[in-house]
Amino acid sequence: MAGTIIYVENLTVNFNGFKALDRFNFYVDYGELRFLIGPNGAGKTTLLDVLCGKTKPTSGRVVFKDDLDVLNKQEHELVFLGIGRKFQTPSVFTELTVFENLELAFKQKKGVIASLFKQTMPKEKEKIESTLENVKLIEKMDQKAGLLSHGEKQRLEMGMMLVQEPELLLLDEPIAGLTVSERQEMGEFLQSIAKNCSVLVVEHDMGFVRKFAQRITVMHEGKVLSEGDITKIQNDPNVIEVYLGRGGNGSC
């Protein structure tokens, strides 16, 4: 589907006089896999925090799917409306099984507390199992989540988000701590997810960005420094100066 899924205009987040975001403008299309890079403190995590309702900005506008005012909504409402967020460290319920973790995420999306106690219907079970297949955890569905490897926990958390059928997925450094082959898998996975939903990924590993990014936004001091494909970004003198030049890999 063509068109813009999220509009961010003149967004300012002021932390006691310090502007983490400074009249920031940003747009993501439907079905796009967008990477967000930039030096430490550029405002990347703050942007994700605003988009998922965790932080309320000082001023600006964020519109999701044409007419939904994100800034008026709370975090759980945004999950319900289709904005999913994955934080840097996996947060799964270690005492529950893999299946139960997904079941819980699925029911949370439905929003009705009572449904947490209701039996899972065959159709719901099917949805959970197909998601487990998607994140390659179907064989571990009865294992406690606490026993999974770090990479598997990351995949479980991806599954917990996907089962909620988001239209915009926000990921903060999803490959941190993963092995080389898990990184490759995650990159391919992100590309496959982006066919059905828009994915916004904060990442500082330039090798990974080079390999999997379509469009990249470079942030610096709460603003957009540059935007475009990898060739444009790598040759932009401003980006080289404030980011790529520092250690060659973007120290963040």
Ligand SMILES: Nc1ncnc2c1ncn2[C@@H]1O[C@H](COP(=O)(O)OP(=O)(O)O)[C@@H](O)[C@H]1O
């Ligand atoms: N809750 C907060 N209170 C005060 N300052 C904050 C808060 N959160 C982030 N900051 C500051 O805002 C700036 C941007 O932070 P962040 O969005 O985490 O950057 P990035 O993710 O690009 O490294 C940093 O200088 C950080 O110290």
Ligand SMILES: [Mg+2]
């Ligand atoms: Mg950050």
